[in-house]
Amino acid sequence: MNDTATGLIAPLPGSLAPHRVRYLPITDRPRIRWxxxxxxxxxxxxxxxxxxFLPPRDPQRNTWTRSPHPDVQGYGYRDYGNRVGFWRMAEVLDRFGVVATASTNLAVFDHYPEVGAAMVERGWEIMSHGIYNTRYISSIDETAERAFYIECIEALRSHTGQQLRGMLGPxxxxxxxxxxxxxxxxLIYHADWFxxxxxxxxxxxxxxxxVSVPYSMELNDVPVFTQHFDTSEFVAMAKAQLDVLRREADDDAGGRVMCVALHPYLMGMPHRVDGLAAMxxxxxxxxxxxxxxxxxxxxxFLDHHYDNFVAHEPESPNARPKVASTGIASPAGHAQGSAAAGDPAQAYEFGPAQHQHGMxxxxxxxxxxxxxxRFEWPDRSPLAVGxxxxxxxxEWEPPPDAYSLRRRSGGLARLPAPDYPQLTIREYGHRVGIFRLLDLLDRHGIAATVAVDALTAEHYGWLAAHLVERECEIAGRGIAATRLITSKNSEADERAAIARSLDAIESATGIRPTTWFSAEGVESFxxxxxxxxxxxxxxxxxxxDEQPVLMATEGVLAGVGRPDATPPMVSLPLFLEADDEFALWHRRVPLDGWREIVTGAAARMHRDGAEHPAGSRLLVLTLRPWLAGQPFRVPTLDTALAQxxxxxxxxxxxxxxxxxxxxSTLR
Incomplete structure (x- = not known):
């Protein structure tokens, strides 16, 4: 497994960096029996x-970003958890006979021995969460990190007699x-993979x-309570999560894992702890x-299933014949300067205001x-739904000149590389969530278009073939969410990125897309x-819009105006307010609120499509398997689609x- 030249593991066949995990779709893997x-x-x-209170300076990450150190409010808020909230929360866990796995900064045993003793007396397992939550391992070298594990092992053994088995990174x-x-x-398990x-x-x-044992960044009181939700939503999420996982455990993959992550300074609050009891x-x-x-x-898992998982090869779906790629073999670069001289985008980006009618x-x-x-869909349907x-x-390590959004969704706030949450939460979508969403859409008779980026097409061949087998339309999506096409690209680089995206999909599926959905919805001029x-x-x-829009593209690159295109490009407006990332992640709309957005918009569009002179409307929902495909969100989406x-x-x-x-209609 070792690459002696670098000290890193040799890549697993077909895997993406960091090459730790083989792709095994939830629909085709050995059965787990608990x-x-x-x-x-x-x-x-x-x-x-x-x-x-005054953590050492870290070169990559600042603990207290609200104010210069010390941040008395932030420090005191968390201190409340150990002084008060822990005891209230522990009493509820005792009441239900829960044997917890305490993700513990091991210095807690030195600073707060009563808390440490209470965990040991209850028979809780202690999982390392580092020594302090203000000392990160992302900035240290191999020698220091090796010493860090020795320190954690010895600290736990000296305070509790327990052997350290796993870790959630500090x-x-x-x-x-x-x-x-x-x-x-x-150690035998790592909890930082979602x-x-x-x-x-x-x-x-x-x-x-x-072994990766799934922790949760979704059923976790920090993102839930710090992003505008509170106790009732958290309890409902946990109940829905369990219901879905119990139902799915009857399939061929068998037993599932569910984690609920808690923090005493949040769940131990007096107005929340009864919610923990209800949960x-x-x-x-x-x-x-x-x-x-x-x-x-x-x-x-190690005793009964590990070897079967390592040996298992998913059965290939009956994909259409593949064709050789004709595109760019290497990733397209991302020039970060302004648009090149002579580029028609120059006039539009930097020219004077145009006082003219229209766009x-x-x-x-x-x-x-x-x-x-008036515009109408077939059979005079007032509303089309897609x-x-x-x-x-x-990517694990995007190219240094690549552009990505500052507010990229998923995981925690953006962490110093390697950002495990960002990488692994999207991997959840490829391994598990995609099948939930496609099954749900099939059940409601809604046709699916799947937007696939180049790295997914190139490294998830089984999944690409599966999409073809299910007769999904496949759309281009660029190279990766970490390599956006923007006006910072040169024309040649953008052309190469588009070609690589389309070639990768054609090579994986035998089908060249004619539909495109840019990564993060970002374009250049x-x-x-x-x-x-x-x-x-x-x-x-x-x-x-709420109806399709014809787009003219001929002559734009040459800067000669906008003659009629033959045939014209069609823009299908997605309904951004119902987009799962826009609503659930960026705006933090509660699940019931998301359902009301979808159903309310559909009902009004349906009525307007029948009664308004302009005619039929279009409602296209954008869904991400790592987000909408989470177990606790699927029931809400199911209800919305049924309505x-x-x-x-x-x-x-x-x-x-x-x-x-x-x-054919609008022309």
Missing amino acids: PNDARVALWIAPNVEHYE AVSNTVLTPDLMAEAG HDDQPVPLATRSGQRL LDYLMSHDDVWQTTASQIAQH DHPYYDWSPLPSRP AVVVLEHV RTPALLAEAGIDTVLDWPN VMALGNIHTATASELAVHAR
Whole structure:
């Protein structure tokens, strides 16, 4: 497993960096059986932490960002957890017989021996969360990190007599070598991977066995309570999560894992702790739930399933014949300077204001809704409903000149590299969430268009073939979520990036896309024209209407105006307010609020499509498997789609099918 030249592991076949995990879709892997045929292994993880009043300076990350150190408010808030909240929370866990896995900053045993003794007396497993939550391992070298594990092991043994079995990195910090050094120190599980509903083997350079035990960044009181939600939503999320996982455990993959992550300074608050009791009352009431610890999950997997997972090869779906790629073999660069001299984008980006009627770009006309001719979908349906499912990859180490959004969603606030949460939460979508969403859309008869980036197409061949087998339309999505096409690209680099994206999909599926949905919905000035040049006739980037919009692209690159295109490109406006990332992540809309957005918009569009002179409307939902495909969110989406389809006379089709009708009708 070891690459002796670098000290890193040799890449697993077909894997993406960091090459720790083979792709095994949840639909094709060995069956897991938990003790007593339990459906779900449930572990409860209180995070018992110490934040230093004046932490040492870290070159990559500042603990207290609200003010110069000390941040008395932030420090005191967390101190409340150890002084008050821990005891209130522990009493509730005792009441329900929970044996917790305490993610513990091991200095807690020195600073607060009463807290340490209380955990030991209760028989809780202690999982390392580092020494302090203000000392990150992402900034240290291999020698220091190796010493860090020795310190953690000795600290736990001296205070409790326990053997350290696993770790959640301090403040979820890690290095590229973390799994290797953990395994070499004798640990058996790592909790910083959020990519699955089951344990997963992690490759190490020594070949020593290490298991990913799924922790949660979703059923976690920090992101829930610090992002505008509170107790009732958290309890409902946990109940829905368990319901879905119990139901899914009857499939071929078998037993699932569910983690609930808690923090005493949040869940131990007087106005929340009764919610914890309500949550546990439900979770612990099922005979087919194995309430256990992280190390017991890991050990059972190692003893009974690890070897089968390592040896298993997914059965290839019956994909269409593949064709050789004709595109760019290496990643396109990302020039960060201004647009090149002579670029037609120059005039539009930096020229004087244009005091003219209509749009200030050449791609489509100004068209107010009241003055349009009537547009109708087939069978005079007042509303067409579609879904765009996004499969995107966040790179372990993006090229240094690549551009990505500052507010990229997923995981925690952006962490210093390597950012395990950002990488692994999207991997969850590829391994698990995609199948939930596609099954749900099938159940409601809604056609799916799946937007796939180049790195996904190149490295998830099984999944690409599966999409073809399910007759999903596949749209281009660029190279990766960490390499956006923007006006900072040169025209040549953008053209190469588009070609690589389309070539990768064609090579993986035998089908060359004609539909495009840019990564993060970001374009350059010239993107529509370059897409048309590459054979794209349908774009999904512009959320500007409730009906399809014809776009003209001919002559734009040459700067000669906007003659009529033949045939025109069609823009299918996605409904941004219902986009799962926009609503659930950026705006933090509660799940019931998201359902109301979807169903309320559909009902009004359905009525307007029937009664308004402009005619039929379009509702395209954007769904991400790592986000909308989480177990606790799927029931809400299921309810929303049922209400939408119950409106009656709904037309549903893929993006390209909708565009074909729009092009023939609107012209």
